[in-house]
Amino acid sequence: MTPKEHDKHGSDDVWPLRLVDRITAKAIAAIKWLALPLVFLLFLQWPLRDALHAYSREANDLGQIIFALYVAASVTAATRMGAHLAADALAQRYSRKVRRRIRQLGTALGVTPWALFVAFSGKSMVWPSVQQLEAFPDTYNPGYFILKLALWLMTALMLMQAVLDIARPNDFGER
């Protein structure tokens, strides 16, 4: 079910949940296109290094930033599409209600505390880096702070998705 369809049918949803769902969906839909510049930049490294003998490190650093943003959002994309690696041959025999409860519990006890802890404990690494607009340590190219900021993007999206999965587990893995 797409977010739009859900809005149409999910009459029991309160507006904050709809908003969280929409923001998460839009963020993932936009970030998925970063795969194209990522492929292009990483491809470009080879001719830049071997033919032009310049700007290869710049392409690599920019690619690294894009990679960080892309994978940061990809974890939540996997949750929304139910793409995570799982061995559910046994669990498929459980009733739908039991499976829903297990999913809620797994999200509440597994993902949520982890994401909260990483977001909180990462403050001492991420915030100073953002304040100083930290550059890449080896090349001094700007933008390394974005890579660290991706850690917060990742935990923010995971927490938003966790709220959705705990509040309305019916859609787990179907968005």
Place this chain on the structure above:
Amino acid sequence: MEWSGLGLLILVGIGIIGTGLPAAFILFAAASAGAIAGIAMGTFPFSLLWALPGRLINLLDNDLLQALPLYVTMGLLLDRLPIADALYRACNAVLPRKASAPLISGVALGALLGPMNGSVGASVLGLSRVIAPRLDAERIPPPTRDAIIAVASTLGVLVPPSLVLILLSDAMLSAHTFAVTQTGRSDRIINTADIFHAALVPAAIFLVLCVLLAWLAGHKAKSLPPREGTTFRQGLLAGVSVSALLFLLGGVAAGYFFAVEAAAVGTFTLLMGGLIAGHLPRKVLAPLLRDAMAITGALFALLLAATTFTLVLRLLGTDRLVNNLVTAIPGNDTLAVAAVLGVIALCAFVLDAFEIIFVVVPIIIPPLLVRVADARWVSVLVLLALQSSFLLPPFGYALMMVRGVVKPPAPFRGFVKALLPFLLAQWLLLTVVLFFPRLVHFADNSADMVRTPVNTMPDAEFDKRFMEMLPPPPPPPE
């Protein structure tokens, strides 16, 4: 408390099977439980957990992991574009008109596309779509059909530069760094190219064995149904694709490209080819990129969870316990390696190859490499064990995928019977490599020759170096 880490590992296995939840969720929960228990029992202070964000940022900053989205996207592109189909038809056209030809073409297709594919799962999807209907048309029995697809899908594990091989290389690099630091050996730390080179001969041997077995499986057929021809356009596409694939494989094997660059060149070429030929309009490209992102996310989530879990195990002292257990294995290096491979094989009944690489390898391989100096040999043996794990009945990932994807599925007993010769060949190769380590050293130069391990250092020195590898974290915020 160090035994509680092993208890957590068993709970992870039970949790994955019993709940059906994503393995990453179970690992997150187990890591949280282990951390709470460790802090409550006074095994380690809360502040040591502050090392976690730094480790996670290292993952976002890891050059090698850029290969993840590239390989996944490439696998999906190969599935959507008509290349696999052209390669299969061309291979069939080149081979003599025998009943074995389609089976050998299937194996060849797996070997050509596997290394460039996202994962074993992507290979199963692609090969099932291209090969299964044609093997049915050739009146190949369903068990043989399914066995060929399953085996061909795992060839990419061994043939460089596959995703499994790259991820294992990363884990082996960390394990080897740990072992060299602990023992004080002067070995050069192995890298991805070393493992690519080491895997080449075993991969070639397994490929030859598979072709022979495919020929044997097909040669009993009495009649030959009419076969589809190959158009000039398909032949041209196949020729260009094979040349490009060999260029990339050769470039990586010769050290001309890094593995990530080869993946980027391959993905970029496929993307451009697909866009120019009109095979990738927005309505095809957008879902393809969405799928690529989700599959990448599944692998990356597992990596995040495994990084957290292994940190907690280390803080609980489980790595020291595993170190002692591996050291206590009686006998020579071969026996120690065989015992560790046995543990990996046991894990393979519950965990898939990616879970083994991310969770089990970082725990069990560093102490093995402390004892056994030949990191290339160990890497190839782990690769072979992982490949075997994909095919191991009843839960092997490739097996499960083939049974889920290919319709109608063959009876399970017949499927396993058809698979058995390939599994035996795989185990034979594993045994041969175990007893003849020189098979992985064809491409070594004299500087890379393995050195004799020195005596393990005293406990106090080990603790000092261990703490250097895990420096005290920055103080928690007020």
